[in-house]
Structures are given as C-alpha cells and as structure tokens.
Amino acid sequence: MEVLNYPLEITYIVASILFILGLKGLSHPESARRGMHFAEIGMLLAVVGTLLSGEIVSWEWILSGIVIGSVIGTLMAVFMPMTAMPQRIAISHAFGALAAVLVGINEYVVHTEKAYGIMPALGFEVLFGALTVTGSLMAFGKLQGIIPSAPITYKGQNIVNIGLFFLVLGMFVYLIFFPFDAAIFFTMITISFLIGIFIVMPIGGADMPVVLSLMNSYAGLAAAATGFAINNKVLIIAGSLDGSSGFILSIIMSKAMNRSFANVLFGAVGSPQVDTSKLHEERPINRFTVEDTKFVLEQADRVVIVPGYGMAVAQAQHTVRELSDALEKRGVKVDFAIHPVAGRMPGHMNVLLAEANVSYDQLLEMEVINPTMDTADVCIVIGANDVVNPAARTEKSSPIYGMPIIDVDKAKTVIVMKRSMATGFAGIENPLFYESNTKMLFGDAKNVLQELVAEFKKN
Amino acid sequence: MEVLNYPLEITYIVASILFILGLKGLSHPESARRGMHFAEIGMLLAVVGTLLSGEIVSWEWILSGIVIGSVIGTLMAVFMPMTAMPQRIAISHAFGALAAVLVGINEYVVHTEKAYGIMPALGFEVLFGALTVTGSLMAFGKLQGIIPSAPITYKGQNIVNIGLFFLVLGMFVYLIFFPFDAAIFFTMITISFLIGIFIVMPIGGADMPVVLSLMNSYAGLAAAATGFAINNKVLIIAGSLDGSSGFILSIIMSKAMNRSFANVLFGAVGSPQVDTSKLHEERPINRFTVEDTKFVLEQADRVVIVPGYGMAVAQAQHTVRELSDALEKRGVKVDFAIHPVAGRMPGHMNVLLAEANVSYDQLLEMEVINPTMDTADVCIVIGANDVVNPAARTEKSSPIYGMPIIDVDKAKTVIVMKRSMATGFAGIENPLFYESNTKMLFGDAKNVLQELVAEFKKN
C-alpha cells in the first residue's frame, strides 16, 4: 500500500471539479470565459500540487520542458490565424498523445515491477496514444497541405489495415500474460504508430474534421488509461471529458453529413468522388448583378444571411459584417442562420463571424431560425451549398436526403453568392439554384460583397 | 485488505448505470416507462447479487422481511388513491431512512472494531437517517390530517432547535475521537429523532411539499453515507441521485413560490398567515352563469384550460377531461397550461390530468404556452389562483412580485371557476378577478363543470 498524500489528492479532486465546471461554462457565450478560467485554475492546481507533492527530486528537466513548451505554445497561439484552427488542433493532439505514450514507456522501462501489474491499462495507453500521435500528424499534414489532401488508396488496403489491427491486438493480449517481453512491447508501439498513418491515409482532406474529433476522443482515452496506469483520478476524469467531447462532436458531424456513425467510427471515411461536370441541368437560372442585389435589399425589412464554407475560403467574414452594418443602418433587421456543419469544422462560422465582431445573439441556430424563414424578405447565401440544399427535404434518392437544412427556399427572394455552379462538399447538385425565387450572384464572395458594400456607401 | 468479490462488484456497477439511465428516461413521457424498467432491473441485480455474494449465511429473516415488505408495499401501491401521493411519499421516506439507521446501528454494535474506523460516515448516516425518519412521519401526519396541519409554535422554539442541533454536532465530533462511547452514540440518535420532529412542527401543512423534497434529499445523503460506511459504491451513487433530486425539486419549488432557498433550507418555512377577510376591494366584478360560459365557449376557436389546486380539491379532473372532449368535438382547439407549482406538489396537475386520460402532449409548460396566450379566445381557470395572479408581473410591493405566472389575462375572455373570492395558498388578493375581460363563475369546480358538460350534451 502506498501512503496517500492527502493534500495532493484533495488538490486533484478540486482540479477535477474545476474541469467539469469549465466545460459547463461553454453552454453559453456569457459564461464561457469564466468557465475557461476555472479550467485553467484547475490545471494550475494539478501542476503545482504535483510539483509540491515531494515526489520531485530534480528540477532542471522539468523547468526546461515547461519553459520550452510555454514558449512554443504561446507562439502558436498568438501568431496562428483563425483559419488555421483545424491544423493547430490536429498537431496539438499529437503532442498530448505523445506525452501519454512517453509516460507509458517510462512506466514500462523504469518502474518495471509496478508496470507489469498494470499491463492492461499501460497497453491501452501506449496503443491509443501512439495511433493518435501519427493519425493527428497525418491530419495536420493534409490540412496544412504538406501531404496531398486527396485520399491515398491502394489495392488490399483494408486487408492490410485489418491485419495490422489484429496483430496489435494479439500482441496486447500476449503482453497481458507475458509482460516481460520488451521486444513485443516496443513492436506493438511501432505498429500502432503505423496504424495511425494508415487509417488516415485513405481519408480525404475535407473529412479531416471528423478525424480530428475522433483523435480528440482517442487522446482522451489514452489519458484516461494513463490515469489507470499511474492511479491518478484527475487523469481519468479529464480523459473521460475529452473522450466524450470528441465522441459527441463526431456524432453531431456524422449526423449532419448524413453518414452512419459506424461508417465514421471504422475509418471508412472518404471524400465522395462524384464527377460533377455532367451534372448541371439545362434548366435556366436567374442571374443577378450587384446593382440588382442592392435594389432588392433596399426594399427588404428582414434579411437572413446564411454563411457557408465559401465565406471561409474567401475570408469574407469582415465584409459580411460591413454589409450587415450597412443594412442595419437602413433599418433592416439582419439575422445570421448558422447550420451545425456549415464550413469544415463544428462552430466554424460562429468563430469567423465572432472574429469579425458580429454579435453572438445575431447568430441563430438552424432550429431557431427555420420556423421564421417565411417571414424573411431576402435570404443571402454566402458560399454555402449543401447546408441549404432542399433536395435533403424532397428527393428520397439524394445521398443527403433526411439531413436537416436551413430552409432558405422559403424566403421571398434568395440570393446565392458563389463563384460558379459547382457543387459543395457532398458533390451533389443543388435544385435551389434553379428555383424561380433564387437569384445567382456569381463571383468570389469577398469581391462581390466589397462591391455591394461600396454600392451602399455611394448614396 | 478484504478480498474483492469481482462478480458482485460488476453487478453493482451495472446496477448504478441502470439507475442513472432510469432517471434519464424521465426526461420524456415516451421514454419514462422504459427508464423505470432499467431502474427496476438495476435494483433486482443489486439485490440478487448481494444474496448470491456468499456473505449470506441465514435466510429466514431475509425471506420474512422481503415477503412482508413486498405485501405491504404492493397493498400501498395498489389501493392508494392518486390524491394521497404526498402522504405516501412521506411515509416511504421514513421507511427508507429507517433502514439506513438500522444498518448503521448494526455496524456499530456488531462489527464494532470496523465501525470505529468509519465513524464520520456512520455518524452522518444515523444522524441524517434518524431525523429523516421522524421528519417524514411528521409530514405524513400533517398531510394525512392525523396531526393538526397548522404550524405548532411556542416561545423560544428557535433557540431549542438550534441548541439541539449544536448538541448533536458536538456529540458527533466527540464520537469521531472517542468512538467507544456507546451511550453518546445512542443519545445522539435519540436527539436526531427529536430534531426531525421539532423542525417539521412549526411548518404548515401547505408547505409540506418542500419538506418532502428536503427529506428526499436527506434520505439520499443518509444512503450515500451508508455507502461510505460499508464501502458500497452503488449506495453512494443511488444516494447522490436521490440527494440531487430532492435538492433540485426544493429549488424549483422555492423559486416558484418566490422564497429564497436559504429560507427553505433552514426550516423557516411557515404558511403565511394573512387575514384575508378585509382584503376584498369594493371594485365590481363580472359574474357569469353556466349558460353564459357555454355561449362564450361555443364562439371560441382556441380555449386554454389552466388547472390549479382547486381542481385537485374538487377531484374535478375527469369532468375537466369531459369538457375538453365536448369542446374538441365541436372543433375547438383545447390546450392545458400547467404552471410548475400549480397544486401542492411538483407535477401535481400533470398526474391528475393524466389519470383522467388527457393526452400528455396537450399539457403545455408555462414557457411554451405564454407566448401564444394572446391568441386564445377563452381561458378557463379552474381552481387556480396564485399561479395566474398578474400582480406578480406588475405590483412591485406584492410578496409574489417576480414569480413567473401564466399570463391568462392576455386571453380575450378569462373565465375563473372557484367557490368564492377567497385567496389561494399565498394568501394575497388577485387583481385578475376585477379585470374587465374576467368573468367569475362561482361554485365547486366539479359541480360547475358537470353542469357545463350537461349543457353541452343537451343539444
């Protein structure tokens, strides 16, 4: 029996409570910052408590690590553009998981006798940790454009992946019974690293957000397993919180993309490769100019703006805000309709518009705005496509049938800003564009919006 | 170190999960019954697991207890009228807490050496258990009318109660350091029994629902303490669930009654004793007959029914359903508006109306119905008073100012059914009755409704 260090244990309990309260704060923008302060204090307590616990006998490596880590972390946080958020989260998962793997290896090689009793937890820890490290790095590479973002596939890929998976599983079971076999231990880690690479390889860049959330979940599981291995409850709790978070976000995304969750969980995520060139129907569309748009907007009492991935690509969020200001100055009521998976990351549109100083109570969720959509005079769709595709409501044969969408087609006039008739992420045709009340305003979102704002400024 | 009985521990884990899932089911009437089945299976598993754990060496007392308990429990459940629900819950709390106290005493007298190490938990257990037993019995007596329901007060009451409280606290602390003093242990239990009686004595019968919820909370705490004492995790979890439930319901009630929670927690709950005889203003009221009412209802497209404590007193729920059916047959849309503290128990109105076969999706919560209240042609208030008092919105000086109410006064016509101009639970005047669009229909709710339904049946 180890002797319990009660002050340390109490500190850890308090830290756990603070983490939970921190995440509870995120239920509303009002309480979010206070919540994060709770979580930060929790982390500080856990660290300081550990440092003062009496287990620390040498300080030089700790200090070096903390200083170097803080500098790198601060630089990354301060100089990173908001648009690079997915990459940053990806690489950060890799770091977190790496720490878990190293702690696990240390337990195994240094505290050998103790490690043997806790092999199940230790195995989980290094296994999940290792595949999260390389999986996240792959995701980072694809998002950053270092690795080609297209799916990399080859014949027999599934067989190789499944084979490796069972190989690792076998080694894990073997180690539980014969933990002394260090060669197998390290081989298992190496193969786990490989699996991380292999399972992300065949996944297209656009699907990376789902991968990110899964990695979040896995990193959480690795941390929880570490908690079991070193008998540390705060690790178990923090790990479970992360695990649930990643899990729930993956569910939300897969639901909103109309994919089964199993499909996502087992890594069979691939960008749909539809040849869109032949899709365009020969039905007529209505084109609008910037002047037409201004004319229609001037008549409106209520305008709803629906942003999508195109707004992020064009970096048009600030210009959108200017348009909204110009309209409000003329007494028009402006709301933003935010679809849960607009963009490429949960909450993507909200962060961009918040960055551009749009008030968060103007950002309405799909369920809130849809019932009022028929009272909108004009709906401006800015670089959104799939999330406003009425085929999800009407066409049983459509791959997105059943997915909830923003009912822009119920507004009196719909103005769609995009560069072409091209399809969005799902690669499917959008009948909205051919509706009689839909007007197409072609061009890069930022350029078009700048012209429009300039028009409003003229008089 | 005790040797762990893993199958038993796993059974307990599963039972804990099932309890949580069971309560989660209550988030919707649709999932509620399945949820309760989960909780029942959880309980069965916990009991069977314990019986098979190998710790049981004699069966006769167990079997007798289970048989007798089951018979009494079944009889109580089958023959109890729905209106006696508060009493039943009260007495049931007493039984649950009694079990906790007896388990605690047994630990102390039989497993003496072990008990001494766990005195803090044991003390909590018997202390909270004992005061819950007598407190619940008192509440039962008041609700059932065995004990006069009026507050029983005497000079110096507060001083006596506070004195006893500190006495018990002192003994508890003493026992932690000198656990061998059995006399003190049993004196402490005896005084706790007294405290339970004394704290409920000065509380009026109408305030018993708050007492009930608090007793629920205390019973939960006693169970959780038992869990600490006998190192049983499922007791801790079930106890925490009960504790939170009682706590949250007390908060909801005290909020809806416009009392501070501290006021409730520290037992200073008393029925407001306002002399209502002189309150009635000399302003004119509009009286309605049953025929008038029928006439107005026939013209209506949408009718909202607001039940209150008077409906429960008159046992009028079935007749209300008949009225609603008669109206619906004529094509009138009928909704029920349920205030969170209408009646004398959280959810009181819902249970009564469900008993009378009203569909639960017709029972709308206050927040849902209020925004639509101005589209109601007629609003029928049946034995409700405080929960429809517009003074809560307008009169800053009113004791209920700020309490959320159902905005019946926004309907085109309001028909109020009650026996007189008497006040309700809060003992305050209701300006609603003097509004020009309010019509008073005096009489016992059941009688009046029966006449009304008969009128509708005539033609």
Next chain:
Amino acid sequence: MTNLVELLYILILAGFVGFEVIKRVTPTLHTPLMSATNAISGISLVGSLVAAGSDHFTSQMLGFVAVTAATINVVGGFLITERMLKMFKRKERK
C-alpha cells in the same frame, strides 16, 4: 477506509450526474420522479440484507426490520411509479 479518496470522487461525480440528469426531467413527470427516487433510495436494502443474513442474532433482528422497511420502499415505490407512468398516454388526435 483505504479507498476514501476514490469514494469521494464517486460521490462528487455522482452528484454532478444527478444534478445534470434531474435538471432535464420534464416538469410533467415531477411527481413520478419523486416516487422513483423514493424507490431507488430503497437501495439501503442491500446493506440490510447482509445484516439480516448474518449469523448474529442482533444483526438478524435489526436487519429483518431494515429489510422489511426497505422492501416496502422499493416494491411500493416502483409499483406506484409504474402506475402513474402508465397513465401518461398520448392520444391519437384526429
């Protein structure tokens, strides 16, 4: 209590779970909630069984009364909750 710290964690976490879960219980079912938690608090039955089933006479007596009381709670509580919940129905409306 060698595992006091762990039990504390369990208490705190179960409190959080209880709080979150109970907060989401629909007000429509607040009365069934009261009787359901009442039934669940009969979990003291588990401790009572061990006492009643021991070979020590005092334990048996205390345990017998405790088992009876807790069983009333469990059986009565669940039956009455079921009875109430059975009443909550959605009618097919035309």
Next chain:
Amino acid sequence: MTNLVELLYILILAGFVGFEVIKRVTPTLHTPLMSATNAISGISLVGSLVAAGSDHFTSQMLGFVAVTAATINVVGGFLITERMLKMFKRKERK
C-alpha cells in the same frame, strides 16, 4: 491495482458527466470546445512531471520530452481558447 473497481466507477461516472455536459455546449462554441478539451487533455503533464523530476536518467529524458509536449498543449490550448472566446461579444443594439 487494488482500487481497480473504484477507478472503473470513476471512469463511468466521468463519462456520464462528460456526455451530459458536452451535449449542453452551445453549437456556437463548438470550435472553442475543441480547443478547450485539447488543452485539458494536456493533463498528461501531471504524469510527465513525475517522470522528468525523478533521479533516473531515462525517466528524465522521456519526461522532459513529455513535459515539453504536454505544456505546448496546455499553454497553447488555453491561450487560443481565450483568444477565441474573447471574440464572442454581444453588441448593444439600438
């Protein structure tokens, strides 16, 4: 692991808490949520510190790298979350 059972309870309960709490996170803040949990997952720092602060050279080396990596996670994650949350403001509207 003498307290395996308790740790399992903690894992399960924390999972329930996580599930309930995360479900209530407003979709508006899903991106900050991702970076906040990312920062919290830097809790591995606690284990890393013990390794880096031991008197065993291998531990020190493994620990040093782990401390660095986990600190990047914690510091970077919280800073970026703060930076994002600071952007969510409510304007006074006329």
